[in-house]
Amino acid sequence: MKVKDLMDTNILKIYPDFTAKKTVELMYKRKRFSTAVLDDEDRLIGWIMSLDLAILDDKTILIKDIMHPLDKIITLHENDPARDAVVKIVKHKVISIPVLNNERNVIGMVRNCDITKTLAKLYDIPLDSLFKTLQKEIKGITWEELMDASTIITKQTTNEEITAEEYEKKLKNTTFGQAIWACGGLEKFFAGLIKIGEVAIARKIARRK
Amino acid sequence: MKVKDLMDTNILKIYPDFTAKKTVELMYKRKRFSTAVLDDEDRLIGWIMSLDLAILDDKTILIKDIMHPLDKIITLHENDPARDAVVKIVKHKVISIPVLNNERNVIGMVRNCDITKTLAKLYDIPLDSLFKTLQKEIKGITWEELMDASTIITKQTTNEEITAEEYEKKLKNTTFGQAIWACGGLEKFFAGLIKIGEVAIARKIARRK
Numbered sequence: 233m234k235v236k237d238l239m240d241t242n243i244l245k246i247y248p249d250f251t252a253k254k255t256v257e258l259m260y261k262r263k264r265f266s267t268a269v270l271d272d273e274d275r276l277i278g279w280i281m282s283l284d285l286a287i288l289d290d291k292t293i294l295i296k297d298i299m300h301p302l303d304k305i306i307t308l309h310e311n312d313p314a315r316d317a318v319v320k321i322v323k324h325k326v327i328s329i330p331v332l333n334n335e336r337n338v339i340g341m342v343r344n345c346d347i348t349k350t351l352a353k354l355y356d357i358p359l360d361s362l363f364k365t366l367q368k369e370i371k372g373i374t375w376e377e378l379m380d381a382s383t384i385i386t387k388q389t390t391n392e393e394i395t396a397e398e399y400e401k402k403l404k405n406t407t408f409g410q411a412i413w414a415c416g417g418l419e420k421f422f423a424g425l426i427k428i429g430e431v432a433i434a435r436k437i438a439r440r441k
Numbered sequence: 442m443k444v445k446d447l448m449d450t451n452i453l454k455i456y457p458d459f460t461a462k463k464t465v466e467l468m469y470k471r472k473r474f475s476t477a478v479l480d481d482e483d484r485l486i487g488w489i490m491s492l493d494l495a496i497l498d499d500k501t502i503l504i505k506d507i508m509h510p511l512d513k514i515i516t517l518h519e520n521d522p523a524r525d526a527v528v529k530i531v532k533h534k535v536i537s538i539p540v541l542n543n544e545r546n547v548i549g550m551v552r553n554c555d556i557t558k559t560l561a562k563l564y565d566i567p568l569d570s571l572f573k574t575l576q577k578e579i580k581g582i583t584w585e586e587l588m589d590a591s592t593i594i595t596k597q598t599t600n601e602e603i604t605a606e607e608y609e610k611k612l613k614n615t616t617f618g619q620a621i622w623a624c625g626g627l628e629k630f631f632a633g634l635i636k637i638g639e640v641a642i643a644r645k646i647a648r649r650k
Contacts, residue, residue, distance in 0.1 A: 233622055256492075256495045256496055257496070259492060259495070260492050260495065260496045263492065265474045265490075265491060265492065265536065281474075281491075282474060282490075282491040282492045282495050283465075283468060283469050283472065283474065283491045283495075285495040286465045286468070286469065286491050286492075286494040286495035287465055287466070287469045289500075291498075314622075315564070315618060315619065315622075318557065318561045318564070319561075321554065321557050322554065322557050322558045322561055325554045326554075327474065327536060327553070344536070344553040344554060344557060345530065345531065345534045345535075345553060347557055348527065348530050348531055348553060348556055348557055348560065349531045351557065351560035351561060351564070352527045352528075352531055352560060354563075354564075354621065354627060355524070355527070355560070355563075357627055357628070361628060362627070362628060362631055365628045365631055365632050365635070366631070366635060368632075369632045369635040369636060369639070370635060370639060407524075408627065409524060409527075410522075410524065412563065413442050413522075413523070413524075418563060418566055418571070418617065419566070419570060419571060419574045422571055422574055422575070423574050423577070423578045426574070426575060426578040426579060426638055427578060429635060429638055429639070430578070430579060430638070430642055433639055433642050433643075434642075434646070437643070437646055
């Protein structure tokens with residue numbers, strides 16, 4: 233996934249000879265807390281934030297006199313890996329980052345809320361779907377055998393008595409994110425799955441003999 | 442993980458009889474784009490954003506006359522699961538959410554950048570660490586056997602010839618996030634791991650006989 237797959241292309245166009253008043257009105261209307269300032273070919277030349285405008289006493293001032301200069305702006309290139317957007321948002325604690333093409337035109341913005349949405353998707357995958365993959369990959373194992381292996385491992389690791397039916401129900405109502413948090417980390421979650429897989433495989437091999 | 446483990450407790454205290462001017466100065470100094478308005482016992486009574494202040498012509502106006510009312514504010518309870526913070530940030534596209542205790546005091550704020558940071562941590566786990574778990578859990582398998590099983594599965598699935606040494610080096614330089622994106626999703630990544638585990642287990646069992 234690249235930055236261009238994450239960005240919002242519906243950008244606000246603010247030019248250096250706009251007054252603060254005109255800029256505030258546009259940002260307020262479009263609910264933008266920060267935005268890029270562009271030259272007449274829509275290349276990035278500055279950055280302006282709602283707080284910079286809120287603090288002003290005189291709103292007839294021009295944007296070019298208060299904008300943050302180019303060398304202070306965090307930017308992304310459209311072909312940067314999406315991961316770079318995450319790293320920059322976290323490191324600089326910014327709300328949004330302008331995305332440039334090779335000509336330095338602003339072609340979009342990566343917003344923190346879009347990043348969160350993308351990252352959160354992974355957490356929302358139901359466990360059910362991971363277990364179906366597990367069953368499909370360990371060829372020759374039935375769903376019932378996998379559920380039985382799961383109850384055995386649950387008993388071994390947590391001492392909890394759970395029926396295969398209860399386990400199956402739990403899988404449907406639990407997401408990957410919840411499971412990681414409940415297990416205390418990805419590695420621990422993963423360790424549990426491997427144990428289940430191992431029991432299931434051992435039984436499959438034993439059955440074949 | 443709970444909301445209270447994620448929140449920033451360094452909150453800004455804005456009261457309803459503050460002028461817009463005073464509030465802007467405090468928010469500007471502390472770089473807050475939005476903040477809670479509190480009563481005299483620090484309970485949440487309103488919400489104010491930098492854009493609400495930036496749009497004003499008269500900054501002698503009092504906060505109580507422009508703040509967003511209580512029923513329009515997204516909130517979290519300190520004991521809500523951290524996942525609720527993620528869901529609310531994504532759904533409402535907000536920058537931060539006030540966190541309340543049982544008395545409705547504002548005891549912290551969950552900021553979008555803190556959420557991104559927490560979510561991103563999972564993506565940054567090196568594959569190396571997951572494979573070490575794999576080896577530890579499939580008891581009796583050596584690291585070399587696991588690397589061999591990995592090269593076999595790589596050859597089967599991608600037709601790529603890779604040595605065990607190259608595979609090991611790749612593991613060290615690849616994160617969980619990169620692997621998921623490269624495989625085309627968590628389930629597919631997971632399917633590859635199961636195949637590797639299965640080859641390793643089959644070899645372990647064959648060796649025992």
